[in-house]
Amino acid sequence: MSKTRSKVAAKPKTTGAARKGGSSRKLEIGDRVRVVDIPSGFKDQNYDLKDDEHWKLRTAELFRFCLDREFAIQAFDKYGHAELSVDKDRTVRRKFGLNTIWIEPKFLARVGRTKKLSP
Numbered sequence: 001m002s003k004t005r006s007k008v009a010a011k012p013k014t015t016g017a018a019r020k021g022g023s024s025r026k027l028e029i030g031d032r033v034r035v036v037d038i039p040s041g042f043k044d045q046n047y048d049l050k051d052d053e054h055w056k057l058r059t060a061e062l063f064r065f066c067l068d069r070e071f072a073i074q075a076f077d078k079y080g081h082a083e084l085s086v087d088k089d090r091t092v093r094r095k096f097g098l099n100t101i102w103i104e105p106k107f108l109a110r111v112g113r114t115k116k117l118s119p
Contacts, residue, residue: 025110027073027082033108034070035084038063062086062096063103070111077102 027033042060069092071084081102087093 027105027108027110029073029075030113031073031110032070032112033073033082033084034068034111035063035066035103035107036068036109037107038067038103039107058096062092062099063101065092065095066101074100080105082108 042063044060066084066086069086069089071086071088073082074085075083077083082105083100083102085100087096087098087100092099
């Protein structure tokens with residue numbers, strides 16, 4: 001006896017489980033994001049002590065301070081880094097003054113969408 005097969009291809013089974021890593025939609029200007037990680041060089045507590053220029057700017061300290069905080073994406077640069085006006089957070093502004101950071105999207109997680117961006 002031979003088995004007969006349907007000429008219609010079988011549909012793959014889906015479990016309906018959520019995808020790991022959240023939405024596959026690309027980040028866009030206006031998206032509200034959380035800084036979930038930072039570049040490895042900035043994780044070094046002594047990064048800003050390398051020379052006077054690093055000490056004055058306190059870049060690594062600012063990135064570490066922004067971890068787990070939420071910001072709106074203001075723009076993207078020509079390399080695809082997201083521009084975050086971190087000084088819109090009162091605590092960040094109080095400690096670092098007026099600042100903007102550019103960070104790779106892989107270090108961000110979307111948490112929502114802002115209704116309106118202020119200039």
